[in-house]
Structure formats: C-alpha cells, structure tokens
Amino acid sequence: MSEITKLTVHEALNALKNKEFTALELTEAYLRNMENGKKYNAYITECADVALQQAKEADKRYATGTNRALEGIPLGIKDLFCTKDIRTTAASHILDNFVPPYESTVTQHLLDDGAVFLGKLNLDEFAMGGSNETSYFGPVINPWSKDKLLVPGGSSGGSAAAVAAHLCAAATGTDTGGSIREPAAFCGITGIKPTYGRCSRYGIVAFASSLDQAGPIAQDVRDCAILLKSMAGFDDKDSTSCDVSVPDYEKFLDGDVRGLTFGLPKEYRPDGLNPEVSAYWDKAAEYLKARGAKVKEISLPHTKYALATYYVLAPAEASSNLARYDGIRYGFRAKEGQHLDDLYINTRTQGFGAEVRRRIMIGTYVLSAGYYDAYFLKAQKMRRLIYNDFMNAFNQCDVILTPTSPITAFPIGDESMLQNPINMYLNDVFTVSVNLAGLPALSLPIGLSATGLPYGIQLIGKPFDEGTLFNAAAKLEADAKFERK
Amino acid sequence: MAIDTHTVRRIAFLSRLKIEEEKIESTKEEFSKILNWIEELNEVNTDDVEPLISVNNTTLRMRDDEVTAGNCRAEILKNAPAAEYDYFAVPKVVE
C-alpha cells in the first residue's frame, strides 16, 4: 500500500498544495488499493475513468492556483447518492441497472469543491440493515477481521470499510438510525450524522424521509469537519432543508471544553451492559473532565421506547418511499405478468431482498386501516416524548456522551442476528433516538476490545451545534490516541 | 398482537409482494414477534401528547410559479424497462 493513501484528507490537501505529489498520483494510488482491496467488497461500481479525468482536472487547478476546498481528494460515495451518469443501485437488484440523469445536491457540492469520485460504495439494501449483509451485491468485509470475517456494520458498511482500508480518502454515508455512526465505530474511524435539515436529501434514494441524513465518514475528526463543510448547506430543492448558515467547522477543532457540560444518560447504562463498553464510556468522561469540562448524569426517560418507535416510523415511511420501485419507469422489471398487478408483484418480490420486503410489509401494516392509531400515531407521539427528553436534557448539559454501540463488529452470518431480526435491531439502541430527535451526533473510536476490535464513543449535540461536537471530539481523539488501521 | 393468515396475505398484496405458501406460517410468527415487541409502547400513556411529524421547526417554504424543469423526455425514458412511441409501456390495464 502506498504511503500517500494513508494520509488523512487534510494531510493530503497540504501535500497537494505543496506539490509533494499530484492529484493524479493520489487517485492512481487509491485505484491500486481498490484493485488490491477487492476482498472487502466495498465498492459496487468503480469509476476509474471518471476519477482519472477529475484528478487531471484537479492538477490543472493546482497548477493555476485555482484549487478548491477538496481539490483532487479521492472519495468513495455511498451508492444511495444519485450520481449523474454513474450507476446508482441502493445495493438492490431492483435498481441494479439504474443510471440517474441527475446529481444529488450533496455529491454536487463535493464535485464543486474539486473532489474526485472513485466509485460507489456498498451498503445494506436501501440502507436497511446494521451489518451490510442485506446488500444484493454481497456483504462487505470489515478490515479489522482476523480469523473470522466480520461485518463492517451498516448500513454505510462499504463507506466505513473503504475508509478504514484506505480504498478512498474519505466517504459519504447516510444515517437513518445509526447507519454512519455504527459502521464508523465497527471500523475504528470517525463519522458524523448532522442535524436533520443540515444536508440536502435531494438526490439521495429515500429510506425514511423524516429520519434520513447524509454525513461524512473519514479517518479523523478534522476530515469530518472539512467534508461536512462541503456537503452541508441550504437547498431549496429539499423542503426539509434548513436555511441555517454553515460555519467553518475546522475552526471549532481548536476550541476548549472548559465551561462545557457533558451529560451521561443513566438509561444508556442498563444492567448487563458490556463492562468494556461501560469502561470506555467512563474513560471518555474522564478525558473531558481532566480538560476542565463538567460531567453529570442526566436522564432520557423514554430511551427504552426509542427502538420500537423507530421500527414503526422508519418502515412506515419506507413502505411508501419504496412503492415507486414497480418496474415501470426505471430499474428491474420481472418477466411480464399478464396483468399490471402481476408485474408489480413479480418485480417487487424478485427485486427486493428479504429484509427490505419484511420492512415494507411491517410499514404497510402499521399504516393500514384499523392499525394506524395503535401503531403509527402512537409512535409519532412517542417520538415527541423522546424529542422532549433531549430538549429537557439540553437545559442541563451542552453535549450528551454515550457509547455508539453496545457491541463490536460481529461475524458475518451470525446465527442469533439472522434468526431473529430484533436482535439485529437492538444494535441500534444507542443511535436511533438521535434520528428521532433530528439531532447531530458524531462517533469516533475510543479504544479496542480485549479481542482487538474498535469501540466507538458518541457525542450528541443540540440542533445545528455540530461545531461543539467537533470541538469535543477533537479533544477525545487527542486523548484516546486510537491507532487506526 | 398475533397476525392471522388473511392479514398476512392482505398486507402482502397491499405491498405488492408475494409470500410463498410455505412461508406464510413463518412470516406470521415473525410479524407477530415484531409487533409484540413494538407493543411495549403501550406502557406509556400518550393521550395528551401531540404527534411529532417534523423535527424541522420550520414551516413549508413555497417556490415561485416558474417552469424550471421538464423537456427532457430522453432522460425520463432512458431507464425505462419498456418504452414505446415515447410512452412508458405496461401490460394492458383493464379498468
């Protein structure tokens, strides 16, 4: 592996500016890594030709001094972002031949800042999953795997694995219930899900519209700050995008945590929580305390109900969002049935994988006549209580500190996960509340388990207060001294 | 709540998905398990709680009435599994 692909984005940007190597050399180095890293199955579609072209363009920019914020930085794009003229599959058979004639707003921002796109990264089908095992294109391998092949987490599993294995300098992800933070934690890297409304959802294949947010997955906190600055921003094509100015997040990295209060929700430490998880959580609190921050216990009383709430609302929205995959206007079409309904049924039954089908049906059920009030409306009310919990907590603290996941990466094909979907869902226990409340949250690696696998720690902020998360995360990163792959 | 066979079939049809006969039983069990788990929400009284629909504290923006898109038939039809005479083609729809 070439040393230059071990650089962070900010290191690579400096090196490019100082002409230590060219953007073309950097892109070629990553393309070689991708070639050698096929075993990870991180990419669904590689686009070397496009990337080389973009890299050459970047070198011209450097030569003329017109280089932009991410000029020549080779990125991987989660295959949920529509990319103009580049196949976009959502890791589903039903979209495996879809070539969008448009570009998502977030990827357009990255292109406008000079980024190079190496290809489209693997994920759980339609981002539904926590292990990247539901992809039509097969599971992604966690680069931390030793004797057994481990999952990278999901749904942005390809993104996390590719960043950890240096198959791209950084990547985009999306997070509906933990899909950036969990894989970042499992792969020992950093990711942030920004406030709902911070990044435009225009052009991102929708899973659950009221929960989906795009964010970066990168080597370190500074890279996340740089990337989020580029990805975020108001977009009038997305009615849920917020017209709030995007600060220069890098400036927050040199901030101070003195005067900040960190809340540790007592409900996140149930009986039976893995002692390692608990210990790293305390350690993170100690780091912050040592730097002069206040740490206190807080309460988020409805935490227990977040998962069930999420598993009503997300499938309900998904059941509607995924109705359009019907074999008429784009994507896979089954051998024609005689009637239109047969065509729909055959196309969708063959085109969607088991987990997606399961969630569509659960979502259909909770919205259907006679069950709406008992399930969907109930969950929307619970969502309000969960949201209020956070707002009350933020009267007592500035940032909430929690573990990212109760476990480390688990083996691919794990029986207990496969046999009972609820076991898989439980892995999202620390992440879903954040999506329900629309808050920003960052996960960074805090240390290794006894078996040598990374744990993540999560910082949850007030709406649009990503800056404070970057500030605190930079301090934890410096203190934890986690060694990346 | 336990789900019956009729409901599983109805939900599958509403979703335009097929469940093989031999999978009906296991699907019933699986759905019942998930729904039972979800029903833990009933432990909380939410009678006086406003449902949360949108975490954006903004109201709906409105755009000016201008034609800004369209005239891109080739791109609209490009991904279609079947397009004829500039239309999307489907098996005959009988009303």
Added chain:
Amino acid sequence: MAEYVIETAKGKWGIVVGLEIHCQIISKSKIFSGGSTEFGDEPNVNVSFVDAGMPGMLPTLNKECVHQAVKTGLGLNAKINKYSEFSRKNYFYADMPTDYQITQFRYPIVGEGEITVDLSDGTNKKIGIERMHIEQDAGKSIHDLSPTKSYIDLNRAGVGLMEIVTKPDFRAPEEAGAFLRKLRSIVRYLGTCDGNMDEGSMRCDVNVSVRPFGSSELRSRCEMKNVNSVKFVMQAIENEAKRQIEIYENGGTIEQETRQFDPTTGQSKLMRKKEFAHDYRYFPEPDLPPLVLSDEYIADIKAEMIELPDAKKQRFVETMGLTPYDAMVLCENKEHAEFFEKAAQGHDAKKVANWMMSDFFAMLNKKRLDIAQSPVSAENLGRLVELISKEVISGKIAKDVFEIMSETGENPEKIVEEKGLKQVTDTSAIEAIINEVIASNPDNVAAYKNGKTNLAGWFVGQAIKMSQGKANPAIVNKLVREKLDK
C-alpha cells in the same frame, strides 16, 4: 322549489346527493415541481424528474397553487385554515409515478363553506361545502394504441388540483347541475380553474343514496366516478336513484360501492364493492413540513378578491333594475357581465340586457364567437339601444342596423346616418304617406267603414312599409285611425 320525488307503483322516494369535484388549478408549473402544466404537447415532454417519481426526488410547493386555493376558498365563502398538512395516499396505479398521491387528509387548506345556487323556478338554495384540499393530478394511460399494452404519458402528472367536497345537501338532480354551473362560474371569475368539464379540467364524482320520501334517514350511498358534464351528472343521479329504488322495492339492499358512469348509455356499472375498497394508508407527507398561512397573507388575498357572480347579480337587480333571471344569466360568465355593464353604461340597462340575451347572443352563437371576439363592441350595443330609446330608429330598424353592425363592426349612429334610417316623426310627411295608402285602396277603406275595423292594422303596416320602416309606428297608428274614422 317544489320537492323532487320519484314515484313508483309502490311508493314515493327522495334522493340525497353529494358531490366531489376536482378542479385543475391554473398555474404555469406543477404543484410540487417546476414541470410545465401545458396541455396538448407530445407525450412525456412536460415531465420533470420529480414528476416521474425518480429515486431521491423531492416535492417543493408552488406558491401560486396555494394562492389559487385560498382565493377559491374565499370564493366558496369558506374558512381558510391557517394550518394545513400534506399527506400521502398510498395506492399502486400506473399513472401515479411514486405510487402515492400527495394530497391533504386530516388538515385541508379550506374548511366549511357555502354557495347559493339558482334554480329554474327562480328560487335559491344554499349548498354546504364540507372542505377543499389541494393535491397532485395523475398522468394518463393510453389504452387504444396496442391490443396488449397500455402506454403512460406523465405530462399531466403533478398538475395541481383542488378537490371540493360538498355536504350531502342536494335533493334533486337539477340542484346538482345548478351547483356545478355556479362552481364553474366562480372558479372562472377567479381565474383559478378554467372549468372545462369536457377537457377534464373539472371532474365530478357523484354520491347518491335514496330514502322514502319525507324520511330523514341516510342510507348507504354509491359513488359514481368521473361524470364529466353537467348533463351527465344530472342523468347519473336520476338513473342511479332509479336503480337503487328498484333494488329496494324488490326487497334488496344497497351496499356502499364505487360505480363507473358510461356517458354513451347514461347507465353505470360496478367498479368495486366496499370490501375491495382501497386501504390508502394515509400518513403525513414527511417530505413537506406543515403549511402555515398568516392572517396577513389571507387578508391580502381577501383584499384582491373581485366581485363574484352572486354579488354582481344582486347589484344588477338592485341598482340596474334587471330581473333576477336576466341578472343570473348575464352574471354566470364574467366576460358577459362585464360586457353588459360596459354596454349599459348611461343607457337603458333593461333594454341592453334584452338585446344581449336575444339578438346579441344569437349572433355570437351563429358566428361561433367568444364575446371577446364580438364584432359588435359593448359601446356600440349601448349606442344602438340609445337610438331606440330616443326613438331615432324603431325596434325593427334596429334589428337591421344590428345585422350590419355584426358584419362591419360599425358605429350604429354612423350606419343610421349613412343609410338614412332615421325614424320619421314628422306628422306631415307621415300624413302624406297615409293619404297615399288610403287613396290607392278604396275597397279596404269601404270595408273598414262597413265595420271591418281590424283592417286598421293593415293600413298601418302598408304605411310603415311605404316609409321603408322609418315611420314612427305610434304616430302612424294614431293618424291612420284619425283619417279612417273621419
């Protein structure tokens, strides 16, 4: 009005009817996308990525559609809801690219209202509006290009619609017809919908139930989909009522169902029974936050509201002396009413109204012209009426002048002047003519004197004919009698 009764050998029945009307909103672009609302273009041309339901595409709300909806709501004397919400109505449909329709469900933009309809016997009736909401239209399927396939055109997909739901207030087919005409008149006045039912820009679903006459019970209703003319709506109601009565009288029951009206036969056939009714799974549209309107916004639209047909009609009756019927006919169409007001300016309004409703409309009909294309201007019509009022020309000559005006568009005064059509009121000139008529018809004079006094009319006619119609008939009449009776 007299109550509508359906009488059979076995009894008397009354009907209960409610309407749901979809009105296409007049706007340049679609309600949730920047695609054009233009009609008649080639297939799939006015389709944006949003309209085609492409992955990742998101709706954005068109300001104009909201404005038009509020205006229409005010025109329906309805409550404008400051808070409303968009919802998704989920069902698979080839013309619906996302397989859900963005509509409003629990919280529509317009609440209860009321409009007054004018009935043929001169009475009025108030019809309650239950609600009005805004939503997107579907595309169109073409079934006749291939024996095995249907073809889908999405040009119409995403055009804004207003769905108006009435209360079940109709008790006669005529009331429903009058309501549709009044609604069409209102939306056309406001410029919010072109109201063309034959082109589908206004579409009507009809809910019908029957009950023993005089009873106040509400029985199961059947819904007739897409009944697309005023005439068909009335026909559909009548035939559906008869169908239901026949079933009841034969001991059967009616279950709620949806039926398809066939305009060629006037009959309807079953589409689906209640147990197969769609389960639409409505839920709040997560891509669009709630729509909140300020008092100021609503007040601004109120301020720009124009005079609507009912108010105009009332003013025409009260200040211009028109009969309620004439006023209603003239006010149904805004352009007609405006033309009338311009023509009546400073002239005899009742006469102008008579002229418009007879010769003038007949001329437009014959020439197949819109009022905007009329060769006779409002000012010239007024001048013509003025010439009659001042007895410059007779009513008969006026018809000839009008004929010329509708060919040339000329000023009637000029025509009368040039053609020498001025009425003769000079008694001596008229006397001379009468003398001539008397002198040349001694037999008729003798007959008159022998008691056939009704021959006076014949002499009057002859005299007017001889004057080429210019002699003032009243004077001729008076002089003829004077001379014959001498």
